[in-house]
Amino acid sequence: MSILELKDLxxxxxxSEGRLPAVRGVDLHVDRGEVxxxxxxxxxxxxxIAAxxxxxxxxxxxxxxxxLLDGEDVLTMGWTRLRAVxxxxxxxxxxxxxxxxxxVKRVGDQIAQAILIHDESASKESAARQARELIEQVKLPARRARAYPHELSGGQKQRIMIAMALACGPELVIADEPTTALDVMVQAQILDLLKGLQSELGLATLFITHDLSVLTEVADRIAVMYAGKIVEEGPAKQVFDKPKHPYTRALGSAFPEIGDWSYRMSPVGLAGDPPHPNDIPSGCAFHPRCPVATAECADHEPRLESVGPARSASCLLLEPVQNGQMA
Ligand SMILES: Nc1ncnc2c1ncn2[C@@H]1O[C@H](COP(=O)(O)OP(=O)(O)OP(=O)(O)O)[C@@H](O)[C@H]1O
Ligand SMILES: [Mg+2]
Structure with missing residues (x-):
């Protein structure tokens, strides 16, 4: 059983303009120990989705x-059970x-407080000790427990947030843009840390980012979302190297890797803005921005369908993609 399973979410x-559909029917799963x-x-x-x-x-x-979190529906759970999970x-x-x-609070005390809130049997001393252990686990010296947030760099603060997320020994960690605000070097260090923790603790991780290239570093599988729906899913390397959906291709090429001449020579990029939830285009929501859309794409909404072993995508033109005619 997957640790997390979303069904038709x-x-x-x-x-003021009525309901805004932010997530429009998402099926997704995260297996144990998987990113x-x-x-x-x-x-x-x-x-x-994260929230x-x-x-x-x-x-x-x-x-x-x-x-479904470990098989239990979070949406129908009672409050006591919800607090426990x-x-x-x-x-x-x-x-x-x-x-x-x-x-105005030392970071170690903030971690200890999180432990005490969730474990009523813990003593102040044991929570403080655990906080120091967690700080070491995220590769900071235990004495940093006594630091105030302003004494820490962005990367160190993010390590503290990771320590806090680990405080109650979760099976699944959801990391929502954990590296976005950091410079490239620190980003790489945080990614390394997350990768290390993930294999050390056997954590399952839902890693959220707008930057597809970051995911090739950490993810086992990638799901690509557009306007509230999943448009492509599959093993990370395959999705990045051989995207099936035109949106994934555009998203990947919007973040060229340094030294990758093929991207520099022919930048595909991504023109225009994504749609607002109160104005989602007819048919395939991506069609107004899609470089290969046809008239049919404005009328028919594609479904997420299997397009190979462990791979799925939603595009009416997918057969041509598979035959290489769109390449
Ligand atoms: N509390 C809210 N009330 C109304 N609309 C919201 C609220 N939170 C988010 N939205 C809208 O729902 C849509 C999805 O927002 P969400 O924050 O999930 O996007 P996101 O993919 O995380 O974006 P980002 O990459 O900017 O973090 C957006 O159009 C946003 O404006
Ligand atoms: Mg967000």
């Missing part, structure tokens, strides 16, 4: 479908959360 937010990368541009619904896993969405959000079964490193550390 639909989430909409309230707005699933979830990629897509800003606003496609990534953080909305739904621990039922942390705002009250006005409407959610349909199932969010939050952070101990699955935890989240929130997007931008390192800026949310309490500025």
């Amino acid at each position: 639909r989430i909409s937010y309230a707005s 699933l990368g979830l990629a897509g541009e800003s606003g496609c619904g990534k953080s909305t 739904s896993v621990l039922r942390l969405l705002p009250k006005d959000a409407e959610i349909d479908g199932e969010v 939050r952070w101990s079964k699955a935890s989240i490193i929130f997007q931008g959360a390192m800026h949310g550390l309490n500025p």
Whole structure:
């Protein structure tokens, strides 16, 4: 059984213009010990999915479908059970959360507090000891427990956030853009740390980013999202090296690797902006930006279908992609 399984997940937010469909029928699973990368541009619904896993969405959000955490539906769970599974079964490193550390409290105390909230039997001393151990686990010296957030660099603060996410021994960690705000060198160090922890602890990870190339470093599988739906899914290397969906191709080439001349010589890029949830194009939501769209793409919505071993994609032109006519 997967540690996380989303079944036909639909989430909409309230707005002055009516309901905003942010997630429009997503099926996704994360197996035990696996890193699933979830990629897509800003606003496609990534953080909305992340928040739904621990039922942390705002009250006005409407959610349909199932969010099965270790087989139990988070959406129908009672509050007591929900409190028990939050952070101990699955935890989240929130997007931008390192800026949310309490500025007037030592980081070790903040980690210890998280432990005490979730483990009523823990003593203050044991929580403080665990906090120091966690700080060492994220490769910082234990004495940094006494630091205040402003004394730490961005990368060190992000390590503290990772330590906090590990505090209750979760089986699944959701990392929402954990490296985006960091410079390239520090990004690489944080990715290394996450990779190390993942294999050391056998953690399953849902790794969220807009940068597909980051996922080739960490993910086993990649799911690509566009306008609230998954448009492509498959083994990480295959999806990155041989994308099937035109959107994945554009997303991949929008972030060329240094030294990759093929991308530099023929930049595909991605023109225009992704659609707002209150104005999703007919047919294939990507068709107005798609370099290979046909008239049919505006009328028919493609379904996510199998396009090879362990691979799926939703594109009406997929046969031509497979035959190489679109290459
Ligand atoms: N609390 C909210 N109320 C109303 N609309 C919201 C709310 N939170 C998110 N949205 C909208 O839902 C859509 C999906 O947002 P979400 O934050 O999940 O996207 P994202 O993929 O995480 O984007 P980013 O890469 O910028 O973090 C966006 O159009 C956003 O404006
Ligand atoms: Mg987000």
